[in-house]
Amino acid sequence: xxxxxxxxxxxxxxxxxxxxxxxxxxxxxxxxxxxxxxxxxxxxxxxxxxxxxxxxxxxxxxxxxxxxxxxxxxxxxxxxxxxxxxxxxxxxxxxxxxxxxxxxxxxxxxxxxxxxxxxxxxxxxxxxxxxxxxxxxxxxxxxxxxxxxxxxxxxxxxxxxxxxxxxxxx
Amino acid sequence: xxxxxxxxxxxxxxxxxxxxxxxxxxxxxxxxxxxxxxxxxxxxxxxxxxxxxxxxxxxxxxxxxxxxxxxxxxxxxxxxxxxxxxxxxxxxxxxxxxxxxxxxxxxxxxxxxxxxxxxxxxxxxxxxxxxxxxxxxxxxxxxxxxxxxxxxxxxxxxxx
Amino acid sequence: xxxxxxxxxxxxxxxxxxxxxxxxxxxxxxxxxxxxxxxxxxxxxxxxxxxxxxxxxxxxxxxxxxxxxxxxxxxxxxxxxxxxxxxxxxxxxxxxxxxxxxxxxxxxxxxxxxxxxxxxxxxxxxxxxxxxxxxxxxxxxxxxxxxxxxxxxxxxxxxxxxxxxxxxxxxxxxxxxxxxxxxxxxxxxxxxxxxxxxxxxxxxxxxxxxxxxxxxxxxxxxxxxxxxxxxxxxxxxxxxxxxxxxxxxxxxxxxxxxxxxxxxxxxxxxxxxxxxxxxxxxxxxxxxxxxxxxxxxxxxxxxxxxxxxxxxxxxxxxxxxxxxxxxxxxxxxxxxxxxxxxxxxxxxxxxxxxxxxxxxxxxxxxxxxxxxxxxxxxxxxxxxxxxxxxxxxxxxxxxxxxxxxxxxxxx
Numbered sequence: 001x002x003x004x005x006x007x008x009x010x011x012x013x014x015x016x017x018x019x020x021x022x023x024x025x026x027x028x029x030x031x032x033x034x035x036x037x038x039x040x041x042x043x044x045x046x047x048x049x050x051x052x053x054x055x056x057x058x059x060x061x062x063x064x065x066x067x068x069x070x071x072x073x074x075x076x077x078x079x080x081x082x083x084x085x086x087x088x089x090x091x092x093x094x095x096x097x098x099x100x101x102x103x104x105x106x107x108x109x110x111x112x113x114x115x116x117x118x119x120x121x122x123x124x125x126x127x128x129x130x131x132x133x134x135x136x137x138x139x140x141x142x143x144x145x146x147x148x149x150x151x152x153x154x155x156x157x158x159x160x161x162x163x164x165x166x167x168x169x170x
Numbered sequence: 171x172x173x174x175x176x177x178x179x180x181x182x183x184x185x186x187x188x189x190x191x192x193x194x195x196x197x198x199x200x201x202x203x204x205x206x207x208x209x210x211x212x213x214x215x216x217x218x219x220x221x222x223x224x225x226x227x228x229x230x231x232x233x234x235x236x237x238x239x240x241x242x243x244x245x246x247x248x249x250x251x252x253x254x255x256x257x258x259x260x261x262x263x264x265x266x267x268x269x270x271x272x273x274x275x276x277x278x279x280x281x282x283x284x285x286x287x288x289x290x291x292x293x294x295x296x297x298x299x300x301x302x303x304x305x306x307x308x309x310x311x312x313x314x315x316x317x318x319x320x321x322x323x324x325x326x327x328x329x330x
Numbered sequence: 331x332x333x334x335x336x337x338x339x340x341x342x343x344x345x346x347x348x349x350x351x352x353x354x355x356x357x358x359x360x361x362x363x364x365x366x367x368x369x370x371x372x373x374x375x376x377x378x379x380x381x382x383x384x385x386x387x388x389x390x391x392x393x394x395x396x397x398x399x400x401x402x403x404x405x406x407x408x409x410x411x412x413x414x415x416x417x418x419x420x421x422x423x424x425x426x427x428x429x430x431x432x433x434x435x436x437x438x439x440x441x442x443x444x445x446x447x448x449x450x451x452x453x454x455x456x457x458x459x460x461x462x463x464x465x466x467x468x469x470x471x472x473x474x475x476x477x478x479x480x481x482x483x484x485x486x487x488x489x490x491x492x493x494x495x496x497x498x499x500x501x502x503x504x505x506x507x508x509x510x511x512x513x514x515x516x517x518x519x520x521x522x523x524x525x526x527x528x529x530x531x532x533x534x535x536x537x538x539x540x541x542x543x544x545x546x547x548x549x550x551x552x553x554x555x556x557x558x559x560x561x562x563x564x565x566x567x568x569x570x571x572x573x574x575x576x577x578x579x580x581x582x583x584x585x586x587x588x589x590x591x592x593x594x595x596x597x598x599x600x601x602x603x604x605x606x607x608x609x610x611x612x613x614x615x616x617x618x619x620x621x622x623x624x625x626x627x628x629x630x631x632x633x634x635x636x637x638x639x640x641x642x643x644x645x646x647x648x649x650x651x652x653x654x655x656x657x658x659x660x661x662x663x664x665x666x667x668x669x670x671x672x673x674x675x676x677x678x679x680x681x682x683x684x685x686x687x688x689x690x691x692x693x694x695x696x697x698x699x700x701x702x703x704x705x706x707x708x709x710x711x712x713x714x715x716x717x718x719x720x721x722x723x724x725x726x727x728x729x730x731x732x733x734x735x736x737x738x739x740x741x
Contacts (some may be wrong), residue, residue: 023672024435050562054703058690070686073675073703077562078576083674103301105565108711126347131392131740133250134693140284148284164358168256168290184372207394208419210371211463218482219465235495242559248740251372251393254364280413285342304500314673 005081008047012039028084033096036072036087040102049074049083052099055109055170057117059151061143068119072099089119098124116141195239195265196227196318201304203231203239204258206245207303210273213244216307225312235261240317241294242310246274247287259294265329267321269313270296273303347388348378352448357385364393368471371736373710375725382721387714391707394740401701406666407433407507410697415501417702418738420463422563423456423492424680426505431586432676432687433507436669445509446588451522452492452504452624453587453678454618458529459488460681461611465536467551468608468730472549484532491521508642509635519626526623533615540608542653550604554728555715557602564715565708569614570732572598573607580679591628596620598684604731611733641667668696673699682706682733706738 009027013019016039018029031039043049053073060067073085087096098121099106106136110121111130118139121127129136138145153161186194217223224285229323232238235258248254259268270290273279275301278288287293297320300313348359351631362375369375372393378386389479398417402410414429415422427449434441441449462481470476489499495514496502504511540546555564558576579596581589597613599606635644643662661667669691677686683705692698709732715726716732 024674025439026674028673051565051567053565053677053684053686054688054701056688056703058699069703071673073686074686077576077583080583082584082675084673101564104563105708105711106619108707112707129392131395133392140397146284147282147400147404148525149282150278150288165288168292168294204365206372208416211419211500215482215485219479220483233365235365246394246396248393248395250395251364255394258365276498280416281396281398281401282399283401285395306499 002079002081004047004076004079005083008049008081008083011046012042015042026082026084027094028085028086030088033070033087033089036085037063037097037099037102038127039085040072040099043074043083044102047076048079049076049081051075051077052103052105053082055099055113057119057141058111059117059141059143063093064091068094068117070096070113070119093120094118095120095122097122100124115139118142188324189322192322192324192328195319198227198229199240199318199321200238200265200269201228201231201240201242202235202258202262203233204243204255205242206243206247206251208275209244209275212304212307213242213271213310216310221307221311223311223314226318228312228314235259236263238262239265239270240267242271243275243294243296244268244271244304246281247290247293248285249287252287252293255290256293263315267297267317268294269298269300269317271300271310271313272305273301276301279303346384356380369729370467370734373729373736373739375713375732377722377725384720384722384725387717388707389585389710390711390738391710391739394736396737396741398741399700399702402697404696406695407669407697408662408666410700411506412503414529415503416737417741418680418682418704418706418735419432419500419684420460420687420735421456421680421685422500422502423452423504424678424685426503427453428589428676428678428680428687430505430507431678432674432689434687435674435676436672436691437507437641437667439508439638440636441509441587442636443588444630445634445692448514448634449505449587449627450589450592451622451629452495454621454625455488455491455522456523457681458615458618459485462488464611464730464733465608468727469540469546470606471726471730472546474540474543474546477536480532480535480573480670484529487525488526491518491525493505494518506635506642508638509633510688513634513637519629522622522626526619529619530616533612537612541612547605547693549724549727550731551601552698553604553720553724554731555602556712556716557614560715561602561712564712566674566683566705566712567677567708568681568705569607569610570683570709572596573610573731574602575600580677580684584677586676588592591625592621594624604727607731607733668695669697675703677703680705682735682738683709685738702741704738704741706734706736710734710739 016031016035018031021028053075056071058069062067068089070087072085098110113119114127115129115131270276275290278286298313298317302309357378357380360377360379362651364372364374374390376388377384398413411429414425417425430593466478492502493499496504558574561571561574575598577596577598594617597610598607639658643659648655671693673690676689677684686703688701690699716728
């Protein structure tokens with residue numbers, strides 16, 4: 001990997017105790033949830049990662065400890081390198097500090113993670129649902145949320161599904 | 171109601187009147203610009219050069235529902251968009267027709283999940299379904315032609 | 331059940347976003363609703379207007395949220411590819427490309443050279459087609475309807491080429507993990523050459539209509555200005571970023587599918603306004619023509635799909651003679667191939683910006699998590715900043731210049 005990337009990774013490992021893992025040539029660091037804002041500030045100011053490409057989450061239900069992994073993808077335009085940082089979170093009422101103060105591009109991404117996974121972001125200026133309707137209940141991308149698909153209407157169950165399907169009253 | 175009460179059962183006069191009225195309606199049916207997703211691009215392509223829909227009387231697409239006759243629901247309808255769709259349908263004046271363009275509008279298409287309405291006929295009554303993902307512009311024009319035939323077979327008391 | 335009653339959003343929930351002048355009645359709140367001819371899809375904007383000037387603009391998306399990410403988790407890797415075309419529906423080939431690159435990275439699958447060159451040719455053709463639709467809709471919003479008709483005429487030429495290869499005009503699903511679905515027919519090369527001969531004159535036609543047209547220039551110069559640093563901080567990539575002077579293109583920065591061997595420039599423009607982005611995209615179309623020409627020149631003979639039978643089905647001719655081919659075919663059709671545990675992130679340069687797929691496998695045949703990092707989602711965040719203190723008519727030009735596709739934003 002590139003020299004500057006190595007420097008950044010070593011710095012994070014020393015200051016925050018990050019654990020490094022590598023898969024298919026991509027570096028991933030595991031960091032605690034209390035450190036994420038400082039990690040972002042370090043990467044932006046000291047190591048030249050000027051763009052936060054994305055913030056997303058993965059749900060590892062039914063494991064509860066940790067249940068969610070928040071994934072932050074950092075991109076440096078000046079030095080052409082990428083880095084992934086993962087933050088493990090607990091299952092009941094997951095909450096982490098928002099990084100919108102450091103990277104404004106995280107605003108809508110964190111709203112989407114709240115909407116889809118239910119991870120609360122402290123200090124976010126505008127935490128509302130973004131993709132689902134305003135009064136939706138539940139967080140769809142969690143693994144215990146059903147897909148909600150409609151069953152196939154064969155001849156044997158045609159009538160019962162037809163009765164359940166909503167039809168307009170003109 | 172309306173016309174039939176006033177004219178009474180005048181037989182051949184009412185049928186010729188029907189023919190003229192239906193010919194007028196099919197000759198200049200203005201679609202509402204209701205493109206949601208990928209089918210909207212094929213609808214735009216059907217309106218543009220090579221597959222001109224103006225030949226069939228659909229010269230312009232009005233984005234306002236108050237000024238259009240035909241709603242071509244082109245694209246997937248989500249649960250968030252369904253009330254908006256119904257409200258727009260209610261705002262269209264009579265006579266109005268609905269063409270459900272594409273697989274997602276007809277039956278939910280490729281997407282069978284929590285977010286997509288499985289067929290726009292759960293929300294508005296549909297006259298013609300056009301299949302395809304997305305349907306070719308020629309398929310859309312064939313659907314419109316089928317709708318014109320349906321309109322030509324209508325009677326005055328359907329919309330009176 | 332479809333709830334046909336719309337949920338009410340009260341003013342209290344939006345108080346933190348609107349300035350105090352609205353609450354006093356000094357400015358009005360206007361809803362530029364999901365049904366609007368200039369929003370390029372189902373985008374809802376809540377505008378706070380002082381007369382005709384936009385004080386604040388609150389975008390509201392989600393009207394096209396398809397739940398693709400969750401639906402892809404329920405299908406195998408090959409079946410899930412069908413859903414990828416329908417996200418950014420103007421860049422269907424590019425969506426297939428990024429998904430295939432992610433899957434190939436995850437399972438460490440090789441792609442033969444002929445397949446890589448054809449992928450580049452078709453991706454650049456799709457880039458030109460997408461820019462044509464952008465130009466058509468942007469010009470239509472600014473009342474230049476001739477350009478709309480001209481651009482769609484050219485787009486038909488490109489769609490004919492795509493239909494020649496795959497049978498479908500838009501949702502081709504031509505790229506598969508390991509290469510292509512099948513080899514391109516013999517008429518492909520001549521069709522692309524005919525297109526390359528005809529197209530440069532057409533770009534000159536569009537430029538003659540728009541670039542020095544005082545009406546177009548007045549409506550686009552100095553509108554929607556954003557500086558390079560602000561754009562990078564907001565996560566903007568692609569032509570919108572290059573219009574502000576930052577030279578970043580994923581094809582040059584993190585090359586994929588053999589892009590490092592092609593000689594092309596990345597156009598940028600100073601100014602950061604709507605006109606600069608227009609200039610950048612016109613020049614990008616010309617550069618795409620260069621790439622396609624080089625691709626045709628270097629097109630080698632050879633297989634178009636990897637030989638690795640664990641991931642790529644064997645050709646049907648082998649099924650009559652080889653038992654292993656039958657077993658591989660059976661395994662791939664019933665269960666699908668399995669990916670190892672781990673996650674990859676594969677970015678490409680879509681006509682809108684940096685499109686990336688974050689794919690995590692768990693050892694099974696279905697993807698555990700597919701996340702699409704889409705450029706339109708980021709660009710819509712920047713809309714309040716771009717449109718501050720502009721007229722509503724300028725807002726229409728700004729939305730067109732950012733080149734949004736709502737299927738990309740809402741997924």
